[in-house]
Amino acid sequence: MGIVQKFIFAVLLAAIALVVTACGSSGENTADSASKWDQMKENxxxxxxxxxxxxxxxxxxxxxxxxxxxxxxxxxxxxxxxxxxxxxxxxxxxxxxxxxxxxxxxxxxxxxxxxxxxxxxxxxxxxxxxSFATAIVRKDDLSGIDTIEDVKGKKAAGEATTIYMDIARKYGAEEVIYDNATNEQYLRDVSSGRTDIIINDYYLQKLGIAAFPDLNITIHPDLKFETPDQxxxxxxxxxxxxxxxxxxxxxxxxxxxxxxxxxxxxxxxxxxxxxxxxxxx
CATH class of the missing domain: 3.40.190.10 (Periplasmic binding protein-like II)
Known part of the structure; x- marks a missing residue:
């Protein structure tokens, strides 16, 4: 076999190997999915x-x-x-x-x-x-936020990768990142002025406000956000x-x-x- 023929043969073998590997990977993913479910049922x-x-x-x-x-x-x-x-x-x-x-x-x-x-x-x-998103702010001055443009520069509390922090970023808020903090910590920080706003789920915020009636917090009456979620x-x-x-x-x-x-x-x-x-x- 000449050099050219050997080269062509090697390329063909490599191509076949790639196809076989791809097919094998697809089958393994399916098998893995099935085996995980079977293992779950067994355990x-x-x-x-x-x-x-x-x-x-x-x-x-x-x-x-x-x-x-x-x-x-x-x-x-x-x-x-x-x-x-x-x-x-x-x-x-x-x-x-x-x-x-x-x-x-x-x-x-x-x-x-x-x-x-x-x-x-x-x-x-x-x-x-x-649901949809609303904003918790201080009750006495609405954290100085009258319109959506006023969110810019305000301290927004949340976790880094949530859709709610994405909304805060979109409107130019300063991020204050928490790691699995309790609702009470979030709410007290707004009330005390450590942060200014929490953008989050309306139903969660409604119950949070009710759970801590003595805090200086409220849901902003004019700010609602249609989130990009499904x-x-x-x-x-x-x-x-x-x-x-x-x-x-x-x-x-x-x-x-x-x-x-x-x-x-x-x-x-x-x-x-x-x-x-x-x-x-």
């Missing part, structure tokens, strides 16, 4: 990342100190219907995404907004909560196809039979967050 548990500090989505009951909350109880019931026990691991939101990729947890549930950017890197369940759902690794299928099917059943609606009313003061809000304000 009887599903590891869930959640904050444990975000009232009323995921927090500790003041009397029993037991982990509870809307997202926590949705996942507990979902896992039960799937024949699994939910094992919760408490961590900050950024840690949840890292832990999903490393396999430390199987899913995360923590009022997590479904966005296009996140869908490029992770898989989401169908949404089971819908509801809130459970987040998991991108290739967990079988797990996603099981979760979606179970959540759909829970939405249809009213279970999630009842949990919503229990944790959100009678509000049904399973329904999309009217944003004609």
């Amino acid at each position: 009887g548990t599903i590891k869930v990342g959640t904050a444990g500090t975000l009232y009323p989505a995921s927090y500790h009951d003041s009397e029993s100190d037991q982990l509870t909350g809307f997202d926590v109880e949705v996942v507990r019931e979902m896992a039960k219907r799937m024949g699994l026990e939910a094992e919760f691991v408490e961590m900050a939101f950024d840690g949840m995404l890292t832990s999903l990729n490393s396999g430390t947890i199987d899913i995360a549930a923590n009022d997590i907004s479904i966005t296009e950017d996140r869908k490029e890197k992770f898989a989401f369940s169908i949404p089971y909560k819908h 509801g809130a759902g459970i987040i998991m690794k991108k290739d967990n196809n079988q797990l996603k299928e099981q979760i979606d099917q179970t959540l759909q059943e829970m939405l249809e039979d009213g279970t999630i609606s009842e949990l919503s009313k229990q944790f959100f003061g009678g509000d049904d967050v399973t329904k999309k809000p009217d944003l004609n304000y």
Whole structure:
């Protein structure tokens, strides 16, 4: 065989190897997804990342100190219907995404907004909560914010990778980053003037205000934000196809039979967050 023929033969072998490798990788991803679901069923548990500090989505009951909350109880019931026990691991939101990729947890549930950017890197369940964003400010002077333009230069509290901090950045706020802080810390810092504004979920803020009536805080009457999310759902690794299928099917059943609606009313003061809000304000 001449040099030219040998070169062509080598290129053909390399091309075939690439095709075989690509096909093998696709098959392995499918197999991995199936084996993970099988392993989960065999172990009887599903590891869930959640904050444990975000009232009323995921927090500790003041009397029993037991982990509870809307997202926590949705996942507990979902896992039960799937024949699994939910094992919760408490961590900050950024840690949840890292832990999903490393396999430390199987899913995360923590009022997590479904966005296009996140869908490029992770898989989401169908949404089971819908809302919009509002702003907590000081009650006596609205933190010096009359219009949306006044947010520029104000100190906005939040976690770095949330859609709410994205909104604050968009309007030129100065970021004050917290790592899995409690609702009380966030609210007290606005009240005391350490920070000026918290942009976050309306339902969470409504309950936060009610829980601390003595603080100098209120929801700004004129600031509302239509977030770029598609509801809130459970987040998991991108290739967990079988797990996603099981979760979606179970959540759909829970939405249809009213279970999630009842949990919503229990944790959100009678509000049904399973329904999309009217944003004609």
